[in-house]
Amino acid sequence: MRSRRNKLNLVAIGASAGGPSALANVFSKLPSGLTAAFVVSQHMPRGFTKQLSARLTTMSNVKVREAQSDDILQAGTALVTPGGHNMEVAEDGRIILEEAKQTPSPSIDIMMKSAASSYGPRCVGVLMTGMLHDGVLGMKAIKEAGGVTIAQDESSSLVFGMNKAAIQAGAVDIVVHVSDVALTIVDSLLGVSRGNKQRSASPAQLG
Numbered sequence: 001m002r003s004r005r006n007k008l009n010l011v012a013i014g015a016s017a018g019g020p021s022a023l024a025n026v027f028s029k030l031p032s033g034l035t036a037a038f039v040v041s042q043h044m045p046r047g048f049t050k051q052l053s054a055r056l057t058t059m060s061n062v063k064v065r066e067a068q069s070d071d072i073l074q075a076g077t078a079l080v081t082p083g084g085h086n087m088e089v090a091e092d093g094r095i096i097l098e099e100a101k102q103t104p105s106p107s108i109d110i111m112m113k114s115a116a117s118s119y120g121p122r123c124v125g126v127l128m129t130g131m132l133h134d135g136v137l138g139m140k141a142i143k144e145a146g147g148v149t150i151a152q153d154e155s156s157s158l159v160f161g162m163n164k165a166a167i168q169a170g171a172v173d174i175v176v177h178v179s180d181v182a183l184t185i186v187d188s189l190l191g192v193s194r195g196n197k198q199r200s201a202s203p204a205q206l207g
Contacts, residue, residue, distance in 0.1 A: 007034040008093065009179035009189050012115040012177045014108030014138065016043040016130025018158025020052055022178050023128070024059060027078070029182035032061035036124075036189050038078035039067075039089060041111045043130065045103040046083040053080045066200040071095040088114035104134060108162070112138020121146030124188045126181060127166050129157035136162065139171035144152055150174045152181060 003147060015022055019042045035190050042052060052065045055057040057064040067079035073093040081087040081097070086107045096114075100106060108127070110201070115123050125142035127135045129152055139149045149172050151163040156178035166172050 008073060009118040009124065009192055010073065010089065010101070010115055011036055011038045011124045011126065011189070012089075012112045012134040012138070012142070013038065013040045013128065013131075013183055014042075015113065015128040016104065016132075016134065016162060017157070018095070020055075020128035021158075022181075023052070023056060025054045025129075025178050026126075026181045026185070027060035027062060027064060029179075030060060030062050031186065032076070034186070034189065035075050035193070037073035037075060037093070038062060038064075039073070039087060039095075040064075040078055040113055041081045041087060041106040041108045042109065043106070043108075044083045048189060049080050049083045056080075067095050067097060069095065069097045069189075079169070081111060087112045089118050090114075091118045093118075095173070105134070108135035108185065109138040113141045116141035116145040116147060117147075119147070122192055123147035124185060124186065124192065125149045126151075127163050127172070128152040128178070129159055129161050129180070130162040132161055133163055133165040136166045136169050136171060137158070139166045140169065143171050143173065148173050148192060150176065150181065150184050151174070152178050180196040195197075
């Protein structure tokens with residue numbers, strides 16, 4: 001049974017190639033006062049995720065930092081999975097980190113599937129630019145748990161790989177340009193807070 005200690009909404013964001021710029025675009029546009037926590041898995045080696053977190057927090061109304069084991073999710077805070085690790089979100093909002101045994105890492109699927117299990121319809125999944133198909137299973141899990149799923153579109157993606165695979169798999173509710181991802185997250189959070197999934201766009205044409 002899902003813990004009822006969870007009162008926050010959760011936004012789980014995954015990105016790979018081209019992700020740092022895409023994440024900067026999103027976090028720079030998020031408003032203050034959001035009653036949601038954020039978790040981020042960006043494919044990146046050890047050491048670089050701390051630099052990414054520091055850069056994002058300087059441009060955002062959301063406090064962004066690299067996650068540590070046993071961190072507790074808080075509204076208005078984004079925790080970035082450290083390079084070389086995988087992140088899971090427990091039912092009580094606690095962060096669990098383990099050494100990654102796969103490539104690429106950190107795993108977007110592991111993070112998103114745990115978010116879906118712990119937060120269910122209170123979760124928003126966002127899959128951005130990147131190669132291959134990490135995140136597809138995670139987006140499916142969030143969608144099947146009653147959450148909202150958002151993908152960055154082809155025109156604004158450096159590599160239209162992971163997000164394309166998720167769209168083709170039917171795991172995406174809304175497809176938007178990177179410049180509209182932040183607003184779409186905010187609109188989706190309003191929807192999940194009301195218990196109403198509002199789908200504002202159909203999947204983009206894959207050409």
